[in-house]
Amino acid sequence: MPPTTPKDATSSPSPRAPRRAAWWFWPLRILAWLGMLAAAGAVATALLIAVALAFAYPNLPDISDLADYRPKLPLRVYSSEGALLGEFGEERRNLTPISEIPKVMTDAVLAIEDTRFFEHGGVDYKGMLRAVMANLGRVKSQGASTITMQVARNVYLSSEKTFTRKIYEILLTYKLEHLLSKNQILEIYMNQIYLGNRAYGFAAASETYFGKPLKSVSIAEAAMLAGLPKAPSTYNPISNPKRARMRQQLIIDRMEETGFIDAAQAAAARKEAVHIRTGQDSTRIHAEYVAEMARQLIYAQYGAEAYTRGLNVYTTLSASDQEAAYQALRRGIMNYERRQHYRGPEEFIELPQDAEGIDDAIDDALADHPDNGDVLSAVVLEVSKRKMIAVRGNGDTIEITGDGLKPVQSGLSDKAPPNIKL
Template sequence: MTSPSPKADRPAPRRLLRKTGKWLFFSLFFLILGASITLAAAYLYFSKDLPSVASLKSYRPPAISTVYAQDGTVVAEFFRERRIVIPLEEMSEQLVQAFLSAEDSRFFEHRGIDPLAITRALVKAAQDKSITQGGSTITQQVAKNFFLTPERSYARKIREAILAYRIETALEKEAILHLYMNQIFLGHGAYGVEAAAQNYFGTSARDLSLAQASILAGLPQAPSRYSPFRHPERAKERQLYVLSRMVHDGVISQEEAKKARNEKLEIHPRQNIYIEMAPYYTEHVRQYVLNRYGEKALYEDGLQIHTALDLSIQRNAEKAIHKGLDDLDKRQGFRGPLRHVGITGIEAAVAAIGETLDNPGPDTLTHGIVVDVDNQNGKTRVRFGKHTGEIPLSSMRWARRPNPEVAHYNVRLQRPGQALKTGDEILVRLVKKLENGLWELRLEQIPKAQAALLCMETGNGKVRAIMGGRDFRASQFNRAIQSRRQVGSAFKPFVYAAALDKGYTPASIIVDTAFVFRDQERDFTWKPRNYQETFYGPTMLREALNKSRNVITVKVLQDIGIDYTLSYVRKLGLTSPINRDLSIALGSSGHSLLELVNAYAVFANEGRLSDPIFVTEIRDRDGKLLEKNRPFSEKVISDETAFLMTSLLESAVTNGTGWRARTIIQKGWPVAAKTGSTNNLQDAWFVGYSPAYITGVWVGMDEEANLGEGETGSRAAAPIWVDFMEAVHENRIPKTFPPPPPGIVTVNIDADTGLLPTAESRSTTFEYFKKGHEPVDFSPRSGQIEDEKDFFKQGL
């Protein structure tokens, strides 16, 4: 009997199970193999153009270029991304933990990609029907921020995952976290936690409270949406999420979270120091660095730019400019209200003002609506938002209407109704809060004129302050450096200096009489006149400069020669084009305030021309010195000429047109200065110096209009110069100008003739002369000055 087959003895179900198992095994094998091949191919495809992560080991992001005043105060920052890189050790522990809980609580457990976080985010999104938390790890965010575009696509996410794995392989966790905390964008121009801490809270990352840290940690998902500046309610909601995640992770307690939720945060937009500190100065520095080092260096290389700017002097310049222009503007009268809204439009106008007025205090400038004019009591009631105030007549008497054709044009206001009526919208300044709850107000208007001021330190050329205009926000044009305006009589000292080197002396006599210049080629006749429309006869050169005599200056220029004079003033540093005619004696050519101040500095610096210094040194982000500017000067005129010019310009203050500067002399400081005015009163100048500082002031209209009746350099520019120089010399120990050099002698002369005195001389005075140029002849008898002494008497 044959034994049965083994296969036949096996139950059918077991055979079927084995076949199925084999099929599943091979299917799974080939599926895994296919998937592996597909993944490998995908990996090769998506990774072939990916950048190397090795660059992360030498992290050097674009850095802020910082501008410093001479005392080390930061006055400007230039950047594409405002980022301040700091190590993890300088971040508060709560800040780091807040970011980990909000963005990647399993950061120290995964290898770049966290499937649990992705799953949790998907579930949360399904529950909330919106994306409230992300699934990307911190490492993935680093990969995206450093190497990828922000596009939303599967291809980008795959590349991001590959890079995240490579980053985890190449760097320690702490290094990755350091990159993230310094690179992440947190809104309002802030990159990294240190810049954000300064932006939102005015503090450093190491000093943030838990409440502040949780606000910042809520920003990475959508900085603009959760901005605590623009959307405080949304920022608060996001903060609560961060705190709840921190409680869930066990890094803070419920009590700590509650305390942080209830903490009242002071959040203020970061001050734009570029605008607030010294904008005209730092803008000039910005242009200098940009031209010298290029755009990338300025905005990305973290340059450390040190300047000669003195902030205390700069503040005094701003105050003097604003006061001087306000005074000038008020002298010209009231130009009328900003608009008239009528009685029916008062409430709407008041409400509109209230929308822009936040917690007004003394010195606040705001719009207001006139609601009552009380001529009997001399008061004008004004409403602005929820507040009410009164303008007393005493503070608005300047507000006459400018109309030169009306008699008594300069008579001050007698009653408020002459200037204002109910329904007028005006500009007012808050003075103080009165006991009755009203504000005392002062009527204001924005000045039409512009002004510029530049101050340079005597002896070294360091520019300590610049005001290039009334308000940088309104106009960035730098009138101290970029503008070229006629300098008027401020040019005369250069003609007189040239004359001193041609044999003239302070005692030289020139007869102030009518002078006619005829240009036959151009068929042109010119008759220069003095400002006072009169002639003064025989006049010493010192007196001519003191009183700014036009005719005498033209005669001197004609005598010494135009070509010689042009060559001479070039030595003094005047580089702008200059006309080649006699009108240059009266400042008909245009020059910048910087040029003028630097040329006057030659007299103050004993004949040396210095290079103006704005930037003292520049270093790169690693501290390497790129540039250092030390004071440099070149001898361009003699000690004797410089001394005589200082003496002449001192007289212009003590006995001449610069008389307003005598108040500084009374405080122990000698000053030498000169006014400048153009014939049509379009430009007013005052330039002068003490042993400490050389300062120039210009006042004028951008459109070159008349400044107003009588607004000469003495009236419009000198008060600004005096206010400024008084302030910068306050509490300083007075110094004197250098003593006469060996080549100067002092001689007693006849005060009328400039010659040696005789018994018949009416008065005598001591005068300085260069050796060899002192008078040797005695004065003739009174009234016997010979006609031939006036070698210009017959004209030309």
């Protein structure tokens, strides 16, 4: 027999190796789990919001009274010619229909507060997303609160920042949008918002800061007023003129970006020197005692409601005669004061080393000592026997020499007492 050839070991069947899972299997599985968790979180959040809305909605205040908007209006006392003698009430306001508010004013407000006001339904989700992205990227933001949301907050809610209050604010916003037209909401906002110096609404603010009716404001003035709702104290053009101007320039930029004004109008507005009414109202008739007598008579008849019903009282006082008498008395007192020894500065202040700190210290000092008619307040920076250099709140520098130093001559002496030495 022929010899048998042994079988090759490699030809024998062997157990099959287990198939390995593809490399992408586990990442897909993790993503699937993450997707399920996200979906569950979204459902839970939706349920939580639904429960919150179910509890919050029945507790919302009745807003039907806003359909007939009647804000608090002060008691005003006038001369026989119709010149304002006095105004009494916590809220200085001139109720102005939306049809009488100039377009430039509403444009300035919409540009900085709510550009998409006439497009969204009260809550601007695009604006919210844009604000979040802007905060993350540290760029300028328009903010997330719409004008309707601000009306809901200012009229009905407190200023506390809580999740519950935000829910109420959003619900009230939708109710307002359902009850009122866009123009009605904008009219309430333009008359209700607080703008500093006891001024509520842009008509009162125009009189307070510029001494002119709202219908006469320029683009630059409208932009300055539109900067006040964000922070009335911080951007107050009387007490913080530099910050107010920075805010004004930002709003002019926004008005140009949003198409409310063209490049030429924006350039002119940036250069315009806005005249701010500072200190006491130089155009007002000085008859405070007459106004006070009228106030007492009206209060005796109407009580506290006299300060909120918008009553106008006309007296028999002649404004021209009264002003002539006041100016004559003022001139006499000023002439007498100039003949007296120098009484010293109103206050001594320490100025910091850095430039920004100096500006803030000057602003703070002059805020406590506003102008009084033709008596202007300033901070003295340099003094010698021949000249004095002082700076005003608006940044203007004044150099006083010659006869201008005579009233303070005793304060320039080396032997002057510490309380008057300059």
